[in-house]
Amino acid sequence: MKLTPLAILPIVALPLLLPSAASAGDGWESIGTGMTSGASGVAVLSQGDDRVDALVLRDNKKPGENRAVRVRLDGGHVSKVDPVAWPGELPVDLEAAEAVPGKAGEFIALASDGKGFHVKLNDRRLKVLGTFLLPKGEPGDNYESFALKKVNDRLFAVWADRGQDARPATLYSAAFSVPKLSFEKPKSIPFRVSYPTTDVRHASDVEITADGRVLISSASDPGDDGPFDSAVYAAGVLRPDGSIALSPAPAEIGNFPGHKIEAMTCLSRSCDRLLYGTDDEAAGGRLRIMEEQ
Numbered sequence: 001m002k003l004t005p006l007a008i009l010p011i012v013a014l015p016l017l018l019p020s021a022a023s024a025g026d027g028w029e030s031i032g033t034g035m036t037s038g039a040s041g042v043a044v045l046s047q048g049d050d051r052v053d054a055l056v057l058r059d060n061k062k063p064g065e066n067r068a069v070r071v072r073l074d075g076g077h078v079s080k081v082d083p084v085a086w087p088g089e090l091p092v093d094l095e096a097a098e099a100v101p102g103k104a105g106e107f108i109a110l111a112s113d114g115k116g117f118h119v120k121l122n123d124r125r126l127k128v129l130g131t132f133l134l135p136k137g138e139p140g141d142n143y144e145s146f147a148l149k150k151v152n153d154r155l156f157a158v159w160a161d162r163g164q165d166a167r168p169a170t171l172y173s174a175a176f177s178v179p180k181l182s183f184e185k186p187k188s189i190p191f192r193v194s195y196p197t198t199d200v201r202h203a204s205d206v207e208i209t210a211d212g213r214v215l216i217s218s219a220s221d222p223g224d225d226g227p228f229d230s231a232v233y234a235a236g237v238l239r240p241d242g243s244i245a246l247s248p249a250p251a252e253i254g255n256f257p258g259h260k261i262e263a264m265t266c267l268s269r270s271c272d273r274l275l276y277g278t279d280d281e282a283a284g285g286r287l288r289i290m291e292e293q
Contacts, residue, residue: 028259028278028286029078031056035224036065038279039287040144041097041205042263043107045121050075052267052289055084055121056277057094057109059262067094070124073275076289084124091117095262096146096205100178101155110134110146110159118181132181137161137188138170144262145206145216148176149238156242157183158214160191160203168192169203171214173242187243195255196220196229204230204262209271212238214246215253217261217276224281228260232276259286 031037041057052073058066067090072080093112100106100118106129109117114134120127134143141161149156157176163169174186192202199222207215214236220229232253236246256276263277267289278286 026258028288029073029076031069031071031078031081031277031285031287033284035282036060038262038281038285039277040095040262040279041109042265042275042277042287043097043099044265044267044275045070045105047267052275054265054275054287055097055107056263056285056287057097058285059093059095059112059279061092063090067091068126070121071287073287073289078287082124084121084126086126086128088128091115095144096159097263098146098148101148101150103178106178108146108148108157110143112142112144114141114143116146116181118178130181134159135172135174135183135186137172137186141170144201144204147206147208149208149212151212151238151240151242154242156238158206158208158238158244160206160216162204163192163200163202165198165200169201169216171203171206171216171244171246173238173244175242184242189244189246191216191235191246193218193231193233193250195231195252198222204260205264207264207266207271207274208238209266210269213271214238214244215264215271215274216250217264219260219262221260221281226260226280226283227258228278228280229255229257230259230261230278231255232261232264232274254290 040059045053068084096110118130168190175184204219233250235250259278267273
């Protein structure tokens with residue numbers, strides 16, 4: 001793994017399951033083992049005094065499989081993992097979580113087919129406030145990301161089809177109304193990475209920093225047993241009109257061999273601290289807080 005300082009870039013109580021011996025000591029904290037324990041989306045609930053509470057979504061598809069957990073990290077170490085029940089009809093393949101600006105405890109959750117959920121979480125009690133569908137994209141789109149950013153009092157959503165190998169990811173952006181759960185006409189732009197190079201999903205999550213920089217994670221996923229690889233890029237900026245301007249050469253923030261990052265969120269306004277989440281399939285899910293080096 002290598003890191004580039006972000007500041008210089010251009011533009012149910014479950015038993016706590018510890019990491020396997022193979023991954024112990026690499027800085028990643030287990031939130032469960034096995035196929036149903038991955039982290040496909042993450043959003044901050046609260047933080048302070050070196051403690052972070054986060055909502056973690058899981059991309060499970062079958063009845064009886066957990067869709068969300070509430071995780072506590074103390075000093076960067078996972079100290080608590082509590083299941084969150086999803087009331088009513090269970091979503092299928094949740095892939096992204098994003099806090100709603102200005103609405104404490106409210107989040108947008110997105111499934112891979114483009115169905116979105118406006119939810120409110122109080123402790124471990126989740127309520128679905130409404131649902132929506134993303135604007136129609138390209139045939140075969142598979143979504144793994146959703147981010148919100150307010151620019152000049154307008155709220156914009158950014159989401160992406162993940163792409164696959166020769167097919168680039170497609171980044172979409174549009175003004176978004178939370179009360180109406182509706183979008184204005186989206187803009188789109190293709191995006192691809194040079195690394196990873198095989199079995200690559202060019203966009204496995206998207207985050208927008210306070211100053212409008214667009215961060216994108218990419219991942220190599222050859223199958224349930226890996227080996228996985230991930231990289232995170234400062235890819236461009238979100239313009240005041242809601243369009244995305246990509247950098248001609250996206251700057252790599254870091255790469256993470258052995259893990260498939262599918263979730264990330266900033267932990268500070270400058271985004272010099274990020275919380276990453278992995279879905280390492282058969283090896284389970286992990287979180288890690290990374291700080292500027």
